[in-house]
Amino acid sequence: MQLLLVEDDPLLGDGIKEGLIDAGYTVEWLQDGQDAWHVLSSPHQFDAVVLDLSLPRLDGLQVLSQLRALGDTTPILVLTARAEPDERITGLNTGADDYLAKPFVLGELVARLNALLRRSQQRASHLLSWRDVELNPATQQVWLAKQALELTATEYRLLYLLLHHYPHYLSRNALEEKLFGWQSELESNSLDVHLSHLRKKLGSEAIRNVRGLGWRLADV
């Protein structure tokens, strides 16, 4: 799952980014409203956005309203140092899905993001499940046939992606971006390596691949 973080404060941005990585997300971090608008206004892969309101060059509220005007429905959680109710109301009315006032607890930010992602997928349960596989994004635990399944961090993120987007296909580009983000220069086969490791743990029939469409979990 790939998140976009827009926060101009270096120490806070760094902390949120590391915390979200710990929570099992791939995070891109921008420090500027104009850059954020540039990225979000073109086709993007982000599953959710964490947006600070007081941003240089382009105000967070401005980014938010322009984005909603484009018809983008990506879940957006707004962070702000202004805790007054009318600020929150303006933020929510402009198109924010949730609101968190600084300073906040990292766990709450993660929980709210998980909830946003659950709602965007119209899931009732906080668990993602497929056949006898269950994944809890809050604890990053996976069970296979009621047995705890040990996955590496990348395998977990890959499974989370496939579960979240089921029954839709994810292209190689989308998968690579959501898994590894923009920064890393990965070897061309590293996605295949992780996919094959996951197949070994879930069963060889678990992940379907259609040339030109990409990957998805097999039918239930």
Added chain:
Amino acid sequence: MSKLRTGIARLRQAIRQHLGQSLSNRLTWFTGLATLGVWAVLLVVFFFVARHGFAELLEDRLRATGEMLIELHQNGQLNSRQELAAAERMSYALYSADGQLISSNDPHPFTLSETGRRGHLHALRHDGHHWVSIRVERAGVLLVLAERSEWQEELFEELMEHLGWPLLVAALGLLLMLQWASRRALQPLAALSEELARREPMDLSPLATPAPQEIATLVNNLNQQYASIGTAIEREQRFTADAAHELRTPLAALRIQLELASSSPREQTRHNALGKALLGVDRATHLVNQLLALSRLDRLQQQDCQPQPLAPLIWAAWHEVAPDAPASDLQVHELAPFAPAVDASLLQLLLRNVFENALRYGQPPLVVTLTQHGLSISDHGQGVDEAVLARLGERFFRPPGQAQSGSGLGLSIVRRIAELHGAELKLSHSASGGLCIELIWPAPRLSAGTL
């Protein structure tokens, strides 16, 4: 005696208290007493005028009677009129020119010596009664005619009866009317104090009651006070709100880094986060210090300034900010001797902030130029663009995309200190493209005597 004295003192105290209690009481009593005093004087004058007129009337009547008696005597009919004189409580004594008593209706006739000078009314006591007498001299005889009279007492009683009681009642009425009138007259004051009593404690709007001329200055001053308190409170509130807002982000960062340091599953992240948390503490401390400095500066008014050369202050501030910097990083050019009146500790705070900014956002070497009107400090950094230049010095303003940490208050502090010294702060681009900060003191006014 001492009892009387304490009694008087107590009365005076009570009167003072009664008068001090209300303006209306004072007005009533002062105008009331003044009016009654004038009345009393008029009454006395009236009494004397009336007595004089009455006496003249009496004199004319006695003289006419006396002349009539003398005429009767000349006609030899006097004895037959004795009863009349007695019935009218009159007593006469007729003397010849050489002082022999000719006739009298009184067993104890008035003597000549008793009755004073001739031709004027004379009051005297005779046989235990009050009399008024007159001497009439005509055709070689001398008549002393007297009438029993309590007329002065009667006159006083008459006056009291017809004027005194009505006056007393009128005086009481007057006091009541005055009391009522002064209350009405002081109505604007009452309205004002009512409005003041009704006000909420934090209501700082101007008073609405129209003030009469006598208290207009008072009300205007009060309104000015309200306005200035309102401005001060507003400024404090804005500052507090800004400060709370600006502290939230560093606190949030600090909290997140500490959470990571304590519970990130990645060893390296935990380690890094601890270092960043320390950085966060330093940053928050810096921000709090700057906030405190600024709020203190906001409250300061006039400074205790001593003329002194700036170069030693510049070097002292520089060594505090960059103790280990190479000597070539600061160049001081003294083009003209200049020793403005400054508060040394404030000016050092100003210089420290300028130097910290220059080192944080600009590049050494810093060039300080002292001229005869002030000083300029420029660095060799990238400088800022026009839009940023216009906003530098605004509280909490930080240029967009600024990677270096900072409070956004440094130049606000510089600006405020310049203001306290009456100096002008100018920001511009330096020749090398960096930022140039100028402090310009107003040229001292030269009078003819100093030229």
